Amino acid sequence: MSKGKIKYMKTKNHKVVITGASRGIGKALADKFEENSNEVIRLSSKDADLTTSQGRKNLISTLIEKHSDMTVFINNAGIQVNGEFEKLSYKDYNKELEININAVVELSKGVLPILKDKKESALINVSSALAIQPKSDAPIYCGAKAFVRLFTKSLRYQLENTSIKVFDIVPPLVETDMTNGRGKGKIKPEALAKEF
Numbered sequence: 087m088s089k090g091k092i093k094y095m096k097t098k099n100h101k102v103v104i105t106g107a108s109r110g111i112g113k114a115l116a117d118k119f120e121e122n123s124n125e126v127i128r129l130s131s132k133d134a135d136l137t138t139s140q141g142r143k144n145l146i147s148t149l150i151e152k153h154s155d156m157t158v159f160i161n162n163a164g165i166q167v168n169g170e171f172e173k174l175s176y177k178d179y180n181k182e183l184e185i186n187i188n189a190v191v192e193l194s195k196g197v198l199p200i201l202k203d204k205k206e207s208a209l210i211n212v213s214s215a216l217a218i219q220p221k222s223d224a225p226i227y228c229g230a231k232a233f234v235r236l237f238t239k240s241l242r243y244q245l246e247n248t249s250i251k252v253f254d255i256v257p258p259l260v261e262t263d264m265t266n267g268r269g270k271g272k273i274k275p276e277a278l279a280k281e282f
């Protein structure tokens with residue numbers, strides 16, 4: 087199979103674990119998976135704070151202990167901080183890096199042992215159209231999403247001869263709390279989930 091060729095998989099009867107599923111895109115994806123006869127475990131910041139290393143470690147332990155039968159894992163949780171880069175505090179931009187990059191890397195690594203022994207499984211990371219066409223007031227976010235896009239693509243190549251399919255979702259502007267009061271021409275999260 088050539089590098090990056092799309093691999094299809096069945097879409098029913100999976101156990102799907104999704105971060106950031108309390109609202110927005112994650113909730114819409116979770117609802118869609120459930121509608122399509124999949125069991126869905128919905129995570130939010132109440133289950134684990136993904137901006138902290140400890141939160142991520144705890145979550146990985148929980149996944150290994152309680153959800154080692156999962157066949158799909160979705161790295162969806164994310165935050166976006168807007169403003170002038172020069173004025174951003176370390177706390178703000180570091181949180182953005184932690185959840186948008188470190189959580190994706192560490193959780194991807196943490197779930198690989200679970201996914202690799204399944205007949206068919208998938209790792210799905212949520213990037214953004216801003217990874218391709220960045221906007222001026224969110225340089226950390228845009229850079230982080232570009233990281234997610236290339237990280238995911240590279241991992242797809244690395245795992246292409248395994249049972250794990252690696253996908254990224256590259257949403258356009260979607261109407262969620264993240265984009266509240268910003269931008270025009272937003273699509274509904276449900277419309278995005280339907281396309282996926």
Ligand SMILES: NC(=O)c1ccc[n+]([C@@H]2O[C@H](COP(=O)([O-])OP(=O)(O)OC[C@H]3O[C@@H](n4cnc5c(N)ncnc54)[C@H](OP(=O)(O)O)[C@@H]3O)[C@@H](O)[C@H]2O)c1
Nearest residue numbers: 106107108110111130131136164214257259260262263264
């Ligand atoms: N909206 C867009 O236009 C758009 C476009 C492209 C890509 N995306 C990406 O799509 C994903 C979802 O975005 P969204 O618009 O649906 O965002 P959202 O409505 O703001 O929802 C964010 C989700 O992430 C969770 N989350 C936030 N901080 C967290 C933390 N510290 N630890 C764990 N979970 C945390 C939230 O949980 P709580 O409810 O517990 O806070 C919530 O479930 C993100 O990766 C985003 O970058 C969004």
